[in-house]
Amino acid sequence: MRLLVLCAHAELTVSELIQILGQSQPRVSRHLKLLCEAGLLDRFQEGSWVYYRLAGKSSTSLLARYLVDLVPEEDPVVARDLERLNIVKQARMDAATEYFKENAKHWNEIRSLHVPEKEVEDILTSALEGRAITDLLDIGTGTGRMLELLGPCTQFSVGIDTSREMLAFARAAIEQAELRNCQVRLGDMYTLPFANDSQDVVVIHQVLHYADRPKMVIDETKRVLKKGGLLMLVDFAPHTVDALRTEHAHVQLGFDGRQVWEWCENAGLKQRAFHELKGNPLTVNIWIAENPENGFVGEAI
Numbered sequence: 001m002r003l004l005v006l007c008a009h010a011e012l013t014v015s016e017l018i019q020i021l022g023q024s025q026p027r028v029s030r031h032l033k034l035l036c037e038a039g040l041l042d043r044f045q046e047g048s049w050v051y052y053r054l055a056g057k058s059s060t061s062l063l064a065r066y067l068v069d070l071v072p073e074e075d076p077v078v079a080r081d082l083e084r085l086n087i088v089k090q091a092r093m094d095a096a097t098e099y100f101k102e103n104a105k106h107w108n109e110i111r112s113l114h115v116p117e118k119e120v121e122d123i124l125t126s127a128l129e130g131r132a133i134t135d136l137l138d139i140g141t142g143t144g145r146m147l148e149l150l151g152p153c154t155q156f157s158v159g160i161d162t163s164r165e166m167l168a169f170a171r172a173a174i175e176q177a178e179l180r181n182c183q184v185r186l187g188d189m190y191t192l193p194f195a196n197d198s199q200d201v202v203v204i205h206q207v208l209h210y211a212d213r214p215k216m217v218i219d220e221t222k223r224v225l226k227k228g229g230l231l232m233l234v235d236f237a238p239h240t241v242d243a244l245r246t247e248h249a250h251v252q253l254g255f256d257g258r259q260v261w262e263w264c265e266n267a268g269l270k271q272r273a274f275h276e277l278k279g280n281p282l283t284v285n286i287w288i289a290e291n292p293e294n295g296f297v298g299e300a301i
Contacts, residue, residue, distance in 0.1 A: 144170025
């Protein structure tokens with residue numbers, strides 16, 4: 001029960017649970033194994049690390065939540081566990097903040113070249129107004145900002161990234177915001193770890209310019225989108241800021257609007273909206289495409 005309560009509050013590794021509970025590794029691991037087999041906990045591999053959290057989308061997830069709700073947080077043992085959990089979470093945040101400080105200079109250099117992010121975020125949130133969203137996927141989640149912004153209007157949100165350092169920062173950020181419906185996972189944009197037709201919304205925010213095969217990313221996005229689901233893609237228009245390639249590892253120096261629409265339509269996605277936010281020297285474009293309820297064949301561009 002102590003394990004269930006802790007994993008309802010945060011994603012935790014075996015070593016972190018041992019630190020909190022003061023129990024042996026074999027004992028903790030055995031209980032975790034039994035809880036996973038019972039469907040009460042979910043287990044996720046992230047490189048050499050394994051994270052555990054309360055089951056979110058299984059047939060037994062309601063039971064898991066019900067059991068946790070039965071445990072009073074003022075219970076002396078539980079209260080002590082939660083105090084130790086806060087120490088673990090603070091250590092995570094401190095480590096993540098240190099990483100962010102080391103890299104913030106680079107991100108700030110890029111932000112200074114284009115329009116304020118709030119203008120982009122306002123368009124994204126407006127596009128989702130009035131929609132019932134069960135599952136949202138944020139590809140290349142980075143700091144987890146899209147999860148913080150859009151997660152509250154979804155039942156489940158997942159951010160994937162190939163960087164464990166960025167995942168650590170994003171995990172700390174969503175835990176600090178108490179977004180228990182959000183989680184982050186190690187994942188690759190070319191081979192998304194999700195089933196066909198599983199996502200209501202997919203966000204690709206300032207990530208496609210890192211792709212050497214952008215069309216493949218859009219094809220893979222189409223695979224996981226539900227019928228009627230939305231792709232929201234944010235990236236730069238074509239530009240000549242070569243420092244982004246040499247100093248920030250951008251593979252693509254922006255995307256032509258018509259080219260992106262061609263990739264979307266070839267994948268079977270339908271144009272829904274386009275926004276151009278002019279900046280100096282970088283212009284930010286937002287493409288919003290829909291996976292139509294019935295099959296769609298794009299018109300020639």
